[in-house]
Amino acid sequence: MRVIAIVNQKGGCGKTTTTINLAGCLAADGHQVLVIDLDPQAHSTLGLGIDPENVDENLYDVLAEPGGDQRLNDILVDVEENLDLAPAGIVLSALEQRLASEPIETRAERLRAALAPLDGTYDYVLLDCPPSVGLLTFNALRAASEVIVPLETSQFAIHGVEKLLETIGLLVERIGHDLTVRVLPTLYDGRTRYARETLGKIRERFKDMCFDTVIRSNVKLREAAARGVPIVRYARSANGAIDHSALAVELEALGLLAGDELPNLDEAPREVVVRFRDQQASDVRIAGDFNGWVPDKGVRSLIESEGGTRVWTKILQLPPGRYEYRYVVDGEWREDPDSSETLPTGLARSVLVVR
Template sequence: MTSARLITIANQKGGVGKTTSAVNLAAALAADGRKVLVVDLDPQGNASTAVGAQHTSGTDSSYEVLLGDRTAEQAMQPSPDNPNLFCIPATIDLAGAEIEMVSLVRREFRLYDALHNGFLESHGFDYVFIDCPPSLGLLTINAMTCAEEVLIPIQCEYYALEGVGQLLGNIGMIREHLNQQLHISGILLTMFDARTKLAEQVANEVRSQFGAVVLGNVIPRSIRVSEAPGFGKTVVAYDPSSTGAMAYVAAARELDLRGDYVPHPSTGAIGVSPEIYAELEG
């Protein structure tokens, strides 16, 4: 059994800071001395760009790993910004993977089989962050069968909880049928603008709905966070003294110090009470 924490960063709603959170939490932990792997399962390859991984078409990537044409070892690249940070990149080839995987044996467990075959243990990873596309197809299902923890970024803006009920339903379904260990271990508030009442209201609403699973540290709106991917870097590497970088460092340390959040029995199997679950789905 691997000692690495495997965390899928998920939200079916786009533009909530999913990829940004995945790569910056990974970079912050790597800068703190943890050995971290980012697995990019989004065909756009934004996570690969941010950690400085090559991901032009034809590069060994998560696409070949899922199809069984390459091992995780062969596809993995070191980040040029940190010797503790590694990436299995995504290329545009991944866009067709879901169709190609339909007929494969153990199609929902291709990533699990690729990583849990001694690869993680041999490299001694402390963390694996899996960035998946904003949809529930085979790529996201592979991410959720491979990991035990789900971290959900929620932006502090209008309609913040839109679609979260559906996400919880999908997590519950995967837990019931494919991965009994899957649960929500963290909710990260992103795009927080302290100048507006709305951001504070949304943060309070999320905390009242989800309780202690919500991380205490929030990620502010930051120009530097938006700029960093244009330079092929995480904000932690691009401008470590910026408010965005320091916020991600603080959130990463909180995630590390508190360990895997274990939900109270009253909140149900996935970490959300049945009442909240019903309300969000409604």
């Protein structure tokens, strides 16, 4: 379970937009996703089509009560396939006062404790934080293993970000757990010189900490939020959908680099068979990260016929792991139409997982 806090004390930099739309893309990709709305403004809740006034219990009820760790499950709302929400309410703004008499150590542990019983239920938990570094954000940082800091390229203030990173650094020292922090350029309008320069500065300052993906300004993102649906459900070919899908793909890939699905060369290779069907093609090869993207290198091929359609069968020997690949059909690179991980936005990629 990857718990990712979306944090920046600056208002309006795209925290909620990132949360909702990244969640929508990850869910559309088949992952189990939970969004936790930690902002009393309840923008993620609204943006996922839930009226905070109409829910009986919200995150406050979980965090305010001692032993609330049994209860997170009770407040979850099923938003759409693969996507659940822990809704917020304005009452969350009273949490700090309510817990004032508790030592900071236990006050900031509440969300982490509440999430523990759900370990394994979700692939991704996204925490949408309010624009302040108070108790709610501390709870998020304690519960998270990764942090995304959205940075506006239209109104960028490096000073605020340095301060935030300092805060996160202090927290990491105090709680002794590692947080992977990455910054995400948002609200990018490549037509303005200011935005281009700002993006350059962000990349220069943050280097590897910066996502390759940039979220462009796109009015469809506002419209989708107003309608209460993630952009992939509202306008799947809009720039906003393409950018958030790219972010989902990048995040998945980063997880794989750190995770356990990397090829394990100590394990014996398995025989993997993939098939490509096409009536017109006369030459079909396969290339991927398993053969250094050299078409058909190390691959056994068979050509069969299936009711008049030609079927190219490719037999690979691969250790368990996850591989990206493409077909080369008469010299043209193509995605696998059968690949289950081809994204709905057209940002296709073919992925093979060998267990």
